[in-house]
Amino acid sequence: MTSPADRPAASDGAVLHHRLEGSAAAPPLLLGPSLGTSTALWDRVAPELSVSHRVVRWDLPGHGGSPAGLIGPGATVADLAALVLALADSLGIGRFSYAGVSLGGAVGLHLAVHHPERVEKLAVICSSAHFNGSKPWEERAALVRREGVAQLVGSAAARWFTPGFTVERLIEDQRTVDPEAYAACCDALAAFDLRGQLPRIAAPTLAVAGREDPATPPAHLREIADAVPGAALAEVPGASHLAPAERPEAVLTALRAHFDGGTRRGMEVRRQVLGDAHVDAAQARQSAFTARFQDFISRYAWGEIWTDETLGRRERSMITMTALVAHGHYDELAMHVRAARRNGLTPEEIGAVLLQTAVYCGVPAANSAFAVAQRVLAEERPGL
Known part of the structure; x- marks a missing residue:
């Protein structure tokens, strides 16, 4: 497995700055950022996703390490999506899964609609198929072009996180972003409205909402989930707009279940x-x-x-209980006595398994195991 490494943009400025994590042989997963942040948005999620995927985090133009000149005034989400495809091509990645936050999520939606042959699975986090009309973004773009991003730094924590929570690394991203590139990204948000095309998305899609997100509230993610065929919706309690930074464990669990078929099954x-x-x-x-x-x-x-069909679940329960008795794992045994009942074993059959352990694992071990099993079975048959 490769260690995390910054990959510099090509000298001609044609490739977005990015980071690679995970094995080159693993299925690729691209992670897109929100406006005003960098690859650091994924710091508490990407390393874990790289256990099973080749993770590619990328920076928006003028953000993090990406050159500002990659986009200009009047930019669109389609322009950003084209840069992402160019990045994937430069890495030899054809088809990939994709997860993005806010503007990064909009890029994912565009890719899934207009380049379905490239997107395996899609997750859209704290994002929208539209961003409340063009006027707020036109006004922000004009402000930033006129006065820079200083005014945005002071309000960043309130826009991104729940009260009392912040990530200074991400606030610093907002402070150091290139104003012209930031304004161009605002232009892209102002022009973005994909609501009418959501039913065209064929990639399995997960929409993840921060329950406390004022920028793209859960209703926006619900709109995506309702319109994309077969899409699922997950809400993260205690999370505002940058859920991967504020509630990484919950976001990680949702993304693993969506992207990792083995985990889901x-x-x-x-x-x-x-x-x-x-x-x-x-x-x-x-x-x-x-x-x-x-x-x-x-x-x-x-x-x-447990999904191998060579043995049935009844047999697996009997083997598991025997192994747990042999090693003295009695807390785990209680859980698997309950599991054995779900798998169809009768109390008498469970008793026969434990009697067998007395011969091969020892009487003291079986004695403790019978005590555990009797306690568990008494939950369903008082007086046993």
Whole structure:
């Protein structure tokens, strides 16, 4: 796996500044930023996504490391999408999955509508198919061309985050953005309205809304999800406009489920075997520290092993209980006794499995296992 690295733009200014993470052999996933930010917007999400994807983060013109001259006055989202395709071409990437925030999400929508052969899957985060008409963006573009971006820096935290939360690295992005390029991006937002073309999107699509987002509130993402055939909608509580920075764990979970088929199938099987309550509790406890391990469980254990049809779920439950007894994992045993009941084993069959463990794992181990199983089975049959 390659380590994260900045890739400088081509000397002729034809390629957006970008960062590559993950194996070159992994399926490509492009990550687009919001207006006023850089690749840093994805700092707490991209490294984890790179476990299973070749992640390409890119900067808007005049933002981060991208040259300002890549766009000019009157720019459109189509112009930005063309730059993204040129970047993908320069990296030898044909078809890719894509996730983008705000303006980056608009670029993704344009690509999915006008270049469907390039977009495998799409996630649109805190974005819209329109951005509340052209006038506010025309006025902002004029302000920035006249006075620079200084006035925007002071209001950035309020526009991007919930009260009391901020990311100084992203505020610095707003402070250092090129005013002319920023204004050109405002021109692109002013002219953007893709509502009538959303039904043309064929790529599997996820819309992610920040529940506290005043710029692109959940209704805007719901509009996308309702119009794109088969699209899904996820709302992130406690998140404003830059959800990947403010609530990275929740955004990461949603993106993994959408982009990683093994994880999604694994999560389905995990819920079927262990129950929604258990899985929901495990997801609620997930943090940035444990997210990778949770993904491993869903993708490998549940998405590959438990979905192998060589053995049925009844047999897998019996094997799993035996292994847990052998290693003394009694807390885990309780969970899998419940799973065994969901997989069709009777209390008598569970007892027979544990009796078998007395022969091959030892009587003390089986004694502890019977105590655990009796407690669990008593939940459904009091007095057992």
